[in-house]
Amino acid sequence: MTLVRERTALRPVLTHPLRAEAARGFAPFAGVVAFLLPAVVLGFVADRWQGGWAETRTELHGVLLLVLPLGAAAGCWQGGRERRRRTEELWGTAVRGPLARFLASALPVTLWVTGGYALAAAGALLATWPYATGDGPYADLLPVDVVALAAVVPAGQVVGRLVPWRFAAPLLALGGYVVLGLSGRAGTGPGRFLNPAFAVPEGLVPIGRQPWAMAVWVAGLASAAVLAYAARRRWTALVPLAAAIAAGVLLVRTGDGLWRPNPAERAQVCTTSTTPEICVNARYAELLPQVTAALSGITGKLEGVRNLPVRFEDRVGEPRAGEAQLPMLTPIGRSVVRGRLTDPAQYAWEAVTMLQDRGDCGEPARRVTVADDAVQHYLAASPAEAYFDALDARGDAERRAGLAERRAARERLASMGADARRDWLSAYFATVGDCDAANGVPVL
Numbered sequence: 001m002t003l004v005r006e007r008t009a010l011r012p013v014l015t016h017p018l019r020a021e022a023a024r025g026f027a028p029f030a031g032v033v034a035f036l037l038p039a040v041v042l043g044f045v046a047d048r049w050q051g052g053w054a055e056t057r058t059e060l061h062g063v064l065l066l067v068l069p070l071g072a073a074a075g076c077w078q079g080g081r082e083r084r085r086r087t088e089e090l091w092g093t094a095v096r097g098p099l100a101r102f103l104a105s106a107l108p109v110t111l112w113v114t115g116g117y118a119l120a121a122a123g124a125l126l127a128t129w130p131y132a133t134g135d136g137p138y139a140d141l142l143p144v145d146v147v148a149l150a151a152v153v154p155a156g157q158v159v160g161r162l163v164p165w166r167f168a169a170p171l172l173a174l175g176g177y178v179v180l181g182l183s184g185r186a187g188t189g190p191g192r193f194l195n196p197a198f199a200v201p202e203g204l205v206p207i208g209r210q211p212w213a214m215a216v217w218v219a220g221l222a223s224a225a226v227l228a229y230a231a232r233r234r235w236t237a238l239v240p241l242a243a244a245i246a247a248g249v250l251l252v253r254t255g256d257g258l259w260r261p262n263p264a265e266r267a268q269v270c271t272t273s274t275t276p277e278i279c280v281n282a283r284y285a286e287l288l289p290q291v292t293a294a295l296s297g298i299t300g301k302l303e304g305v306r307n308l309p310v311r312f313e314d315r316v317g318e319p320r321a322g323e324a325q326l327p328m329l330t331p332i333g334r335s336v337v338r339g340r341l342t343d344p345a346q347y348a349w350e351a352v353t354m355l356q357d358r359g360d361c362g363e364p365a366r367r368v369t370v371a372d373d374a375v376q377h378y379l380a381a382s383p384a385e386a387y388f389d390a391l392d393a394r395g396d397a398e399r400r401a402g403l404a405e406r407r408a409a410r411e412r413l414a415s416m417g418a419d420a421r422r423d424w425l426s427a428y429f430a431t432v433g434d435c436d437a438a439n440g441v442p443v444l
Contacts, residue, residue, distance in 0.1 A: 030074040031112030034149075037070060038063040038120040048333030049124070051131035054202035054262065054283060055332045057138040060121050064145050064197040069176025071113045071149050072156035076169040078109045079160020102157070102230040110153040114146050121145075131339035134285040135264045140206050147215045148196035151222035152176075158229045190252040202330070203265050203316070210258035213247040220244025268313060274299040276324065276355075277311035284314075284329050287336065291326070294344035295351055298379045306426040312351065325354045348380035355379075361435035368441045371428060374409040409444040 041063050042049070049055040121142055128137075159172055183195040192198050196218050223240035231237065251258065267282035271292050278295060280288050295312070302308060309324040319325045327350040329336050341347055356372050358364065364372070376382065392403040416424065427442045 027108040027112040031116040034113040034116030035120050047337050051339040052332045053137050056128045058202050061141045069173040072152040073169040073173035075153035075156030076160035076172045079157035099230040106154040106157045110150050114150045133287050133339050134283040144211045144214045148218045151218040155222040155225050158225045190255045193251045203262050204259045205262050213250045216247035276309045280314045290341050294347050304422045307430040345383050349382045352376050352379045370409045371441050373406045374413045377410045378413050412444045
């Protein structure tokens, strides 16, 4: 019995090579860096994406510009490991074939790097969830981004095996940043669609073929490089290479056709209890109560006034007939931060200026500007009004006279009876948006 126990104790514990490679060495370090880099970068610019699902997707995709060269450099450094250890000959005597040996070294780094980026992406999505204001998460680009990152690591390892130089990894990362950066700055040309990290605006979503084509493009190129280097039958590299070429041709020839406007961008969510009605983009539907509250002082004072736009609308482009542009809620990080309006008073004043928009009517007459100022002061005074009034009060005689005229007009509008003020405002808004009617602005 004792002899059996001694033999059992002396029996070696067999560990799978992948487990040993993944548990220690360079792979965990690369994974930590692949997590920290996007996490820190996203943390610094959290104001401009936290609270918007499309913004979060765009920032996560944009940070790939930093992570892809890092992944390639990590694979390159791993590829030169045996050369640095001077164990190339010993590694070549292993029973397993060259492709199996290559994958045993490449897969742990690939899994750690992609896992680190995926963990940072999951953290960003969780950080957005409490402040989301409308639509749901966009999962259209994230899987392809992970595939692209998983592809560049073994491709970088091929470079590390072929280039016998200690500085190959940092130079490969630097070259990756330069290539991706130049491709991103190009802005035009079909070749930019081959860049897995090219900038995607919040207002665009891919159609069904685009993610698959991009995944085949990057994975096919990486697989072809690995097979050409490590496979016993190197001609097998032609299969993924052909698939990559076909996907690349599709990406280049179709170009913008693989993208369409986000349907949520066109939809509006409205409240019909105010005059004008207030509509916000469906992507920010949960901001409608805040916007309505910010404009409540305006809509309350306009009750019963005629010749107003039917509604405030929140969409890109010129407002349609009978509508006024709502101050834009985007880009996130200015008017809206983490699901909250940052300055409701400023937002209300901007909404009043939208109601008063006279288009390209040229320089307005003095009495028009005085009337505009009085309406702004009555409906929602600018937060900076007192500051500019103080400057005019210390200015020359002309500026002091202008200030006195504006203050008198403000006082006359505020002191009117309710019915008289409604009639005056109705006559005033009848002239807005019509250059020919600008001369008909009623005098205060």
